[in-house]
Amino acid sequence: MTTNGTNGTAPEAAGDDYLEMDLLRFTTAGSVDDGKSTLIGRLLYDTKSIFQDQMDAVEEASKARGMTDDESIPNLALLTDGLRAEREQGITIDVAYRYFATPKRKFIIADTPGHVQYTRNMVTGASTADLAVILIDAARGVQTQSKRHGFIAALLGLPHVVVCVNKMDLVDYSEQVFEDIVDEYTDFAAKLDVQDITFIPVSALVGDNVVDRSDNMPWYQGSTFLHHLENVNVAGDKNLRDFRFPVQTVIRPNQTFRGFAGTIASGVIRPGEEVMALPAGTKSTIKEVTTFQGDLSNARAGEAVVITLEDEIDVSRGDMLVRPGNTPTVGNKIEAMMCWMSEEPLARDRHYILRHTTREVKAFVDDIRYRVDIDTLHRMDSESLGLNEIGRVLVSTASPLFFDSYSLNKQTGAFVLIDPYSNTTVAAGMIRGEGQDADKVAASAQRLAGMERKKSANVTWEGLNIPREEREAEQDHQAAVLWFTGLSGSGKTTVAREVERQLFQRGVKTMLLDGDQVRHGLCGDLGFSPADRAENIRRVGEVARLFFESGALTLCTFVSPYRGDRDWVRDLLPEGRFLEVFVDVDIETARERDPKGLYAKVDAGVIQNFTGVSAPYEAPENPEMTLDTTDATVEESAAEVIRQLEEAGIISAA
Amino acid sequence: MATVETTYRDSHLRALEAEAIYIMRDVAAQFERPVLMFSGGKDSIVMTHLARKAFHPGTIPFPLLHVDTGHNFDETIDFRDWLVDELGVRLEVASVQEAIDKGRVIEETGPEASRNGLQIVPLLDAIQEHQFDAAFGGGRRDEEKARAKERFFSHRDRFGQWDPKNQRPELWHLYNGHKNVGEHFRVFPLSNWTEMDVWQYIALEEIAIPSLYFAHEREVFDRRGTILAKTDFMELLPGEELRTQTVRFRTIGDATCTGAVSSTASTLPEIIQEVAAARETERGGRHDDKRSEAAMEDRKKQGYF
Ligand SMILES: Nc1nc2c(ncn2[C@@H]2O[C@H](COP(=O)(O)OP(=O)(O)O)[C@@H](O)[C@H]2O)c(=O)[nH]1
Numbered sequence: 001m002t003t004n005g006t007n008g009t010a011p012e013a014a015g016d017d018y019l020e021m022d023l024l025r026f027t028t029a030g031s032v033d034d035g036k037s038t039l040i041g042r043l044l045y046d047t048k049s050i051f052q053d054q055m056d057a058v059e060e061a062s063k064a065r066g067m068t069d070d071e072s073i074p075n076l077a078l079l080t081d082g083l084r085a086e087r088e089q090g091i092t093i094d095v096a097y098r099y100f101a102t103p104k105r106k107f108i109i110a111d112t113p114g115h116v117q118y119t120r121n122m123v124t125g126a127s128t129a130d131l132a133v134i135l136i137d138a139a140r141g142v143q144t145q146s147k148r149h150g151f152i153a154a155l156l157g158l159p160h161v162v163v164c165v166n167k168m169d170l171v172d173y174s175e176q177v178f179e180d181i182v183d184e185y186t187d188f189a190a191k192l193d194v195q196d197i198t199f200i201p202v203s204a205l206v207g208d209n210v211v212d213r214s215d216n217m218p219w220y221q222g223s224t225f226l227h228h229l230e231n232v233n234v235a236g237d238k239n240l241r242d243f244r245f246p247v248q249t250v251i252r253p254n255q256t257f258r259g260f261a262g263t264i265a266s267g268v269i270r271p272g273e274e275v276m277a278l279p280a281g282t283k284s285t286i287k288e289v290t291t292f293q294g295d296l297s298n299a300r301a302g303e304a305v306v307i308t309l310e311d312e313i314d315v316s317r318g319d320m321l322v323r324p325g326n327t328p329t330v331g332n333k334i335e336a337m338m339c340w341m342s343e344e345p346l347a348r349d350r351h352y353i354l355r356h357t358t359r360e361v362k363a364f365v366d367d368i369r370y371r372v373d374i375d376t377l378h379r380m381d382s383e384s385l386g387l388n389e390i391g392r393v394l395v396s397t398a399s400p401l402f403f404d405s406y407s408l409n410k411q412t413g414a415f416v417l418i419d420p421y422s423n424t425t426v427a428a429g430m431i432r433g434e435g436q437d438a439d440k441v442a443a444s445a446q447r448l449a450g451m452e453r454k455k456s457a458n459v460t461w462e463g464l465n466i467p468r469e470e471r472e473a474e475q476d477h478q479a480a481v482l483w484f485t486g487l488s489g490s491g492k493t494t495v496a497r498e499v500e501r502q503l504f505q506r507g508v509k510t511m512l513l514d515g516d517q518v519r520h521g522l523c524g525d526l527g528f529s530p531a532d533r534a535e536n537i538r539r540v541g542e543v544a545r546l547f548f549e550s551g552a553l554t555l556c557t558f559v560s561p562y563r564g565d566r567d568w569v570r571d572l573l574p575e576g577r578f579l580e581v582f583v584d585v586d587i588e589t590a591r592e593r594d595p596k597g598l599y600a601k602v603d604a605g606v607i608q609n610f611t612g613v614s615a616p617y618e619a620p621e622n623p624e625m626t627l628d629t630t631d632a633t634v635e636e637s638a639a640e641v642i643r644q645l646e647e648a649g650i651i652s653a654a
Numbered sequence: 655m656a657t658v659e660t661t662y663r664d665s666h667l668r669a670l671e672a673e674a675i676y677i678m679r680d681v682a683a684q685f686e687r688p689v690l691m692f693s694g695g696k697d698s699i700v701m702t703h704l705a706r707k708a709f710h711p712g713t714i715p716f717p718l719l720h721v722d723t724g725h726n727f728d729e730t731i732d733f734r735d736w737l738v739d740e741l742g743v744r745l746e747v748a749s750v751q752e753a754i755d756k757g758r759v760i761e762e763t764g765p766e767a768s769r770n771g772l773q774i775v776p777l778l779d780a781i782q783e784h785q786f787d788a789a790f791g792g793g794r795r796d797e798e799k800a801r802a803k804e805r806f807f808s809h810r811d812r813f814g815q816w817d818p819k820n821q822r823p824e825l826w827h828l829y830n831g832h833k834n835v836g837e838h839f840r841v842f843p844l845s846n847w848t849e850m851d852v853w854q855y856i857a858l859e860e861i862a863i864p865s866l867y868f869a870h871e872r873e874v875f876d877r878r879g880t881i882l883a884k885t886d887f888m889e890l891l892p893g894e895e896l897r898t899q900t901v902r903f904r905t906i907g908d909a910t911c912t913g914a915v916s917s918t919a920s921t922l923p924e925i926i927q928e929v930a931a932a933r934e935t936e937r938g939g940r941h942d943d944k945r946s947e948a949a950m951e952d953r954k955k956q957g958y959f
Contacts, residue, residue, distance in 0.1 A: 023666035094821065096802040097795045099848050106666040108846055120823060127825040235664065248679040253712040261708070263676045263827075292707040303668075304675040306710070317683050341823050355828050358683070414826045423832035425822045 021101065024234055027110040027125040027158075030135030031145035035166040039135065039204035040098065040109060043226065046211035049100035095125045104230045119374065119388035120341040122149065123428055126156035127414070130234045134163045138177055138201070139170045142184045144375050150185070151374050154192035155337060155390065155430065157410055159237045161189075161197045162228060168217065169203040175219040191377060193407070193621070196232075200225050238301045241588050242404065243267030243275075244328060244412050245321040246357035251306055259290065259306035260315055265357065265411035267323075268300040269307075276324040277315045278402045283324055284311040301411075318359035320402045325603040326587065326613065328402045328412055333435030335369075336406075338393050340385035342419065342426035348384070352426065354397055356415040362398040363417065366435075369393065385427075394435045405616065406430035433616050436530075464549060471551035477508050477651040481544045481573055482641070484557045485566060485620065486583030487612045488598055489590035491629040491637070492557040495583065498638040500555055508651055511547045513540060515558045528609045534565050541569035548573060553650065561611045563618040579648070581641065582623035585630050587612045624648075667855055674701075674843035675708040676827060677806055678790070681841050682708075682715050684831035685788040688841075689746070689781075692718040694730040695906040696863050697792030697844060700852055702741060703861050704843060705790075717744035719789070721777050723769040723908045724751040725887045730906055733864040748780035768911050778814040781838060788831070788839045796848045806845050812836040853929050857922045869902045869920045880913035 030036035043049075098109040110125035112118065126132060132153035136146050146163075153161050163185060171177040178201045189197055200209055201220055208214030211226045223231070244265040251259040269275070269286060276283045287308040289296045299305045307321065315321070322328060340346055346365060354363035371382035371391040385391050406413030417427040472478055482499075484492040493514055500510050519526070523539055526532040537560055547554040560566050570578040590612065591599045602610045609615040620626075625644050627637045646653045681688050690705060692698045705714045720734060738745045750769050753759045753776040762768060781789060795801050805821055807829045822830055831839060844852070856863060873884040875894045882888070884896055888910050901914035902925075919925045 021666050022664055023669045094803045097846070098802065099796045099846070101848075101850070106848075106851070124823045124825055128827075248676070249683040251709060251712045257711060259711070261679050263672060290711070292710040302672055304672040304679075304708070353832070355830065358680070410826070414828065416825055416828045416830065418830050418832055420832070423830070423834065425825070425830045428823070428825045 021104060021106050022235070023106050023108065024131065024229060024232070025108045025110065025129045026131040026133055026229065027112060027122070027129040027153075028133045028135070029112050029122055029125075029145075029149040029152075030166075031137070031143050032113075034135040034137045034140075035204045036111070036135050039133075039164060039166060039202070039210065039225075040111060042204045042207055042210045044098070044100055046207060047100055047102055047226065095121050102226070102230055107229065119148070119152065119339065119390070122152045123156060123339045123341070126152055126158055127428065129156075129158055130237060131160040131162065131229070131232060132158045134161060136163060136165050136181055136185070138165050138167045138181065142181055142188070146185065147188055148374050150189055150192055150194065151372075151377065154194050155339075157406055157430070159195055160232050160234070161194050162225070163197065163199045164204075164225060165199060165201045166204050168201045168208060169206050173201075173208075173214075173216045175217070178220075198222070198228060200228065239266035239409050239411075240268055240301055241266070241586050242326055242328075242409060243269050243321075243323050244357075244402075244404070244409065245269070245275075245307065246359070246412075247315055247317055247319045247321065248358050249317055250315070257308070258312070259308045260321065261304075261306045262358065263304045264299055264301050266301045266409050267326075268298055270298040271295075274324055275309070275321045276327065277313055278320045278322060278327070278330060279400055280314060280319070282311075282313045284309040284313050286310075318357075320357065322402070325591065325599065328404045328409075329434050329614070329616075330400050330402050331434045332397050332400050333366075334395050334397070334401065334403060334429075335432045335435045336393055336395060336415070336429040337390065337432060338365075338385065338395075338417075338427050338429040339390045340387060340427050342424060343387055344419070344422075344426070345387075346385040346427070351398075351420070352417040353420050354395065354401075354415050354417055354429075356401050356403065357412060359401065360418075361401065364396050365393050365417075366396050367394040392432070393429075395429070396435070403431050405433050468549050468551055475509060475551060477553060478577070478649070479548050479551045480553050480577045480579060480645075480650050481548050481569070482553065482555045482579050482581060482645075483544075483560070483566065483569065484555065484581045484583055485560045485623075487585060487587060487590045487617060488559055488610075489593045489595060490583040490585040491593075491627075491634070492559075492583045494634050495627065495629070495637045495641070496555045496557045498634050499641045502638060502642060503553060503651070506651070506654060509550075509552045510555065511552045512555045512557070513544060513547075514556075518543075528615070530562065533560075533562065534568075537562075537565040537569060541572050544569065545572050548577065553645075559611050559617075561615065561617040563620065566620070576648070579624040579645075579650075580620050581625045581627060582620045583637075584619070584626055584628045589630050667851060667858060670844075670847055670851060671704065671707070671855070673827075673846065674704045677829065677841060677843045678705055678708040680829055681788050681790070681831070681839075684829070685839070687784065687786050688716040688788040688790065689719045689784070689786040690714075690716055690790040691777075691792070692720045692734065692745075693792065693907060694720070694726070694734050694864065695792065696852060696856065696867065697794065699737070699861060699863055700855060701790055701792050701843060702737065702743075703859060706741060714741060714743050717746050719746045719748060719777075719780060719784075719786070721748045721773045721780075722750060723773060724749065725769055725885065725909045727866055727883070727885075727906070727909050729864045729866050733862075737862075746780060746784065748776040750776055752776070753779070768908065770908055770911055774814075781814065786838060787833070788841055790841050790843060792844055793840075793842045794847050794849070794852075795845050804842060804845065806842055807831055808840040808842065809833065810838050810840060814838070816840075850926075850929055853922070853926050857926060864906065866903045866906055867925065869900050869918045871898055871900055872914070873897070874899050874901060874914060881915065882911075883909060883914060885909045 028036055028040060096111045098111060100107050110129055112121040112125040134146055134149045136142060150161065165178055165181050182199045200222060201217055202209045202225055204210060208216055209224045211224060213224055244267060245262055246265055247260045248262040251261050269289065271286050271288055273286050274283060275286055287310045289299045290306045296305065348365050351362045351364055354361050368382050368385065369392040370379040371385060371389055372379055374390060382391060404412045413431040415429045416425050419426045468479055484496050486492050496512060500512050503510050518540055523536045526536050537558065540556060540558060544554050544556050566580060594600060598607060601607045602613050611617045625641060627640060629637055645651045690701055709715060718738065750772050754761050759772045759775045793801055793804065795804060805824045808816060809822060810816060833839065873896050874881050875884065875890060875896050877894060881901060899916060900918055902917045902919060903912060903914050905912055917928060919928045
């Protein structure tokens with residue numbers, strides 16, 4: 001039942017249902033007058049979440065202002081429109097939180113006004129949200145504001161976005177109008193990293209598709225807004241792979257008990273498991289995971305617990321417990337996206353206090369790589385960041401941080417900057433990865449620039465004795481490079497070998513280049529630093545291209561963790577002939593498989609810079625194929641590749 | 655030791671609980687002298703329960719502060735003393751009567767006199783005297799429009815004032831407790847709870863609460879639509895008449911201005927059903943708020959809870 005209700009029907013509310021409800025936090029944003037206040041008001045009204053005395057107040061206010069939109073209902077916008085009144089009076093415009101519940105879920109709305117200057121509020125509201133609701137006025141179409149909201153939702157890593165196309169009543173409930181908006185916004189969103197985007201045509205004023213299904217839009221088969229909010233799966237958004245436990249405080253009631261109190265940032269832990277304390281690197285075993293109610297057999301992300309260890313090791317606030325085989329990056333330099341939130345612009349010649357998990361360190365912003373114009377998404381050179389500006393920065397800290405990239409782990413990837421003079425919070429940051437020294441960056445940039453020149457000098461090869469096109473005309477398939485990328489143990493080689501075998505049986509001319517194989521000969525002189533990895537991929541790319549020009553369907557299986565390196569190979573080949581296959585598996589599964597015993601060696605400290613553990617893996621943004629091998633069999637994965645090759649017209653159907 | 659049930663681990667109550675515990679632990683770590691403002695009402699009782707959980711198996715590492723208007727229901731003080739004993743914490747009392755006696759504040763006169771507004775001075779005096787640098791309050795954002803924008807960590811200047819125009823952005827769960835000497839913070843661990851959440855949590859955790867919350871017979875009278883209890887501190891106005899009625903209180907504060915509701919709910923499940931069917935928000939029953947619409951915002955700016 002709802003938390004309350006004007007109709008007084010809530011007998012089951014006292015039952016256990018309430019205890020099984022989960023929580024969804026969402027943020028709402030829209031341009032002025034898109035109908036955001038009306039939509040939220042409608043949601044509260046139709047879920048009977050409005051108290052009688054609140055309703056009376058609204059009715060009175062509606063009358064006083066002579067602004068009732070509809071005879072039967074009071075002006076719903078007034079229910080939530082504290083912000084508008086403030087705006088008129090020139091008071092703070094900020095994030096306001098509202099609450100309502102249905103039998104399925106409790107909802108927390110972070111309501112942010114959608115003006116040009118309020119990026120900072122949208123960022124704040126989105127930081128704790130699971131889902132973003134973006135409003136578009138059907139009559140006005142996609143506005144710059146609507147795009148800005150999408151950009152911020154993506155920047156803050158919100159896994160779910162709902163676009164409510166509002167005021168459908170004003171466009172005669174036209175499917176065409178809706179579809180045009182969907183198309184335009186989908187095009188735009190493709191540039192962003194949004195995983196789950198849903199469009200819903202609504203009329204907040206009339207109530208179509210908000211809580212109740214609309215008879216006015218029979219062409220719309222999807223969920224109503226509330227139904228979607230109630231059912232979107234957020235449990236799966238939690239990172240349960242990488243155990244990270246930032247210690248908040250030490251609990252020591254007597255000589256015999258010493259426990260570390262904190263909330264598990266991500267992952268799962270059980271008594272008896274080995275852990276390592278950062279920054280010291282000392283190891284111990286979990287003795288108990290305890291709470292007021294008793295000991296737990298396991299504890300997972302989001303739970304507030306006290307952990308005790310078998311050994312007396314030195315751990316205090318700001319330290320982090322992790323698994324020895326799955327550690328965050330430990331470093332003094334970070335690359336991050338940052339939103340500036342203070343009137344006083346970012347200064348590079350003075351320090352700030354950086355707050356990350358339960359740790360505070362002094363920090364300098366060494367470099368502003370670029371600033372993003374959030375309306376056009378263009379990157380611009382910039383010396384500083386001002387209020388509401390967003391940019392990519394390099395930050396140095398006085399002592400190391402233990403971090404993950406924000407996209408993999410929000411809890412250990414987020415930070416704020418605090419001005420030590422005014423004590424206010426001046427910036428919000430989302431870590432992209434480990435920062436590199438300016439010298440190194442310059443050197444690698446130069447190297448990359450060199451490569452680019454080389455490439456552009458011979459985009460099409462002149463003077464091949466027999467051009468590839470002629471070779472292809474003689475065979476029943478096209479030439480292509482099939483590039484398998486993914487973590488060690490993801491199954492790249494196994495799947496590629498199976499694919500090659502099947503292709504071979506069909507008479508396709510193939511060649512397979514494998515990472516381990518080339519490292520013995522062709523690239524035997526290279527290590528695993530980013531620069532060496534780049535050179536490795538460059539050589540392999542050139543070799544793959546030779547096979548390609550010979551007409552072969554060339555399969556390459558390389559971890560190839562850097563997007564830039566893979567894109568470089570992509571650029572060597574004609575459009576449509578480089579097919580990136582992302583072999584996707586989580587690190588825990590890869591670790592369990594450990595076919596070559598590499599993870600064990602990493603854990604033992606024999607191997608450093610290992611992708612997915614102590615070196616980054618940049619997943620492809622738009623791979624031609626994605627294979628999730630967690631549960632799929634080799635045969636299934638191979639069949640999928642073959643099917644897609646047929647579909648792409650590289651090979652003909654069997 | 656017993657292994658606990660995992661049934662409700664993913665429920666929203668557990669999420670709210672974990673959030674509150676995180677905040678309490680962070681305050682204990684970030685501040686030198688925190689204090690928990692204890693009103694005697696269910697929200698502050700829930701806070702003490704959360705504090706106990708947060709620091710278990712240790713004890714609560716901060717005292718409770720009760721701002722005592724002197725106009726209490728007996729049940730409130732009995733319960734307070736019992737709870738303090740049970741928790742093994744120190745209790746500080748900031749007395750409005752003392753402040754009146756010392757001439758720090760001037761008592762309102764007349765039948766409608768309220769000591770609610772007089773709490774601010776003794777509260778701020780106590781904060782200064784004990785050098786408290788963080789004070790937990792039981793405020794919830796769902797209570798009032800003015801509170802919807804309140805932070806978990808709410809900065810107060812040297813005069814104890816809140817500046818709604820100049821609040822710090824609060825992102826993720828990274829709370830900024832930096833301040834200058836003499837300033838302090840109000841911290842609201844229950845910000846995201848609703849009245850229903852509080853009741854459900856009391857039931858789930860079997861938390862003891864004062865008998866005033868349950869239906870009982872009492873001598874009452876009506877004043878401007880509010881049912882007030884007969885007390886020694888209040889005179890009846892002409893036309894007001896005492897009667898005996900079965901009532902209960904939805905909030906517990908100063909006895910002169912906390913309204914009762916007519917109710918027969920005498921168990922937690924009954925109260926929860928009543929809350930679910932409620933037609934009025936909690937503060938609707940607070941006589942004092944009706945004096946002015948902007949009452950809450952005004953009082954907050956001055957340093958009220
Ligand atoms: N026709 C129509 N008008 C709407 C709808 N939703 C909101 N409005 C109107 O649009 C105006 C702005 O709405 P409001 O909710 O205050 O917008 P906000 O600025 O985004 O909060 C008001 O006059 C609303 O009545 C809708 O679905 N259909």
